[in-house]
Amino acid sequence: MRIHRHIFLAAVLAFAAGVAFGTRALAETDPLPSWNDGPTKEAIVGFVQKVTDRSGPSFVPLKDRIATFDNDGTLWTEHPMYTQLAFALDRIKALAPQHPEWKTQQPFKAVLDNDLKALAAAGEKGLLELVMASHAAMSTAEFETIVTDWFKTAVHPRFKKPYIELTYQPMLELLAYLRSSGFMTYIVSGGGIEFMRPMTEAVYGIPPEQVIGSSIKTKYEIQEGKPVLIRQPEINFIDDKAGKPVGINMYIGKRPVAAFGNSDGDREMLEWTGAGSGTRLMMLVSHDDANREYAYGPANGLPDTKFGTFSQSTMDEAGKKGWVVISMKDDWKRIFGFEP
């Protein structure tokens, strides 16, 4: 049926193109207006032309047009901290009145004191404790409501905008361009799957079933005669680094032909994508624009951060394997949709 759906879509698009614009006019419309002209943009357009050219050697059938996108730092801003961490900190503060013991207990004390140094010292184990305390022990429906409400009110500390407006306009155009070329676009993120799903359809045009992420376990229970899924304080799956190809295989069962990331956490996803036969496109967003967004990462000779590390060795692998590095500074005409 997916195939049929695609064939119909192709037919109606061809029809619409013929009637509404004329084929020539459509071909002249730039699908990536926020990208500067140059080799990066050419890499994208050239790839799409190749894999959609039915008579060419690189043609990819519609059912195999799978593109996977990391989320944090690839589709939206991940600084000064991952959006989901900002959410977790807000939740801890909101829940604090019910937990007087947090006033003296790390890492909770650090959150309540806004002590980022102590928070960093708590390390990954501390972050996990915060996530479990703020993300579990409720139904999936309750969590969805909390996340949805948070996205309506929370504001990014630097840009003073809702987090869902901190998405990269050029990447939104890329998502739409790939989909209009018959691709299914998936998110493959280290972030929580149920943190992302409430917003991905409205923000990215990506439905819940095309969102892959980290997850905690859920348990089916009957409460007051109604079935619920209760979120357990136990990790189910970490969709990061070597977990990304695992997640892609688990959820999609096909190898992507295009993959987009921005950090060492995306390296294995790009390796896995590139190891398939035929034409492939692997890209890494480089954060090198402190003016319009942020600049970080030792691969750029910039300071490392906890969020979105892009090491020299990943940069080396990119060079060796022909992964295209996107310079936010040079390749993007604008970064956010709210820019003039």
Added chain:
Amino acid sequence: MRIHRHIFLAAVLAFAAGVAFGTRALAETDPLPSWNDGPTKEAIVGFVQKVTDRSGPSFVPLKDRIATFDNDGTLWTEHPMYTQLAFALDRIKALAPQHPEWKTQQPFKAVLDNDLKALAAAGEKGLLELVMASHAAMSTAEFETIVTDWFKTAVHPRFKKPYIELTYQPMLELLAYLRSSGFMTYIVSGGGIEFMRPMTEAVYGIPPEQVIGSSIKTKYEIQEGKPVLIRQPEINFIDDKAGKPVGINMYIGKRPVAAFGNSDGDREMLEWTGAGSGTRLMMLVSHDDANREYAYGPANGLPDTKFGTFSQSTMDEAGKKGWVVISMKDDWKRIFGFEP
């Protein structure tokens, strides 16, 4: 984009219908020719008419038209044993020359001796050992090749046909009917996800990304410079009973509006589906036709079996909650596509 795809699809379908058949002629074509007329068929057609009637109170938007199907005993035969168990036994026999110790070691000895009684005595733990010995310690690509080759040659012991022909013709029509009505059709099976995926697209029209099943863990490794996913002898997820709503939430992130099963293993999936608001359709296939297929299950006053138990308490819940029981004997004009 899914929404756009659906809108385009709806437009082109409406156009095609008008041109090619005339709306009247199309409406008169029976989408379920292998189903006998009667209340069961009416329940299906009535449901589809309601949820697709844009002006009615039960309308379901295209993005939410999710239907989930159990596989064994719902879409294809599960007797005299689950197809995947037949596969595991064949694999054990094929691997036996490399494992001389299996000649004396249960449950392997039982398999090699064709001793079904000893095999049954090995219980679930024994079955798990067989699955781990036959399904793990190779790459996902190698496993896919083995499964694909097995489906080409293995033959059902009673019907003397390849297993992929042991699919129920009325259910194939139901899948197609739902998809032509804008549904996404998912498999949600206790069977292995990577055992099913090599055949679901060709047999059911269901692509890999719409197959949910039990799984073992996989591990990303670089072997001879190439990334591979190696199947580990460790359970990742059991997609059965209370695991089915968990799997549905994990993979789809939406509640189905229709669900189809045939055993106690599907009960929670039907409960979860039925607990949503609005019009829902829950159905259970009852195996009551020993002549044309098999008859089993205490709910039918028939002997219980290890495969596809349908207990009286599930039958009671079906009655109480309005789940429709499909009688293979009475509701299906024919069962297999190969019947005259």
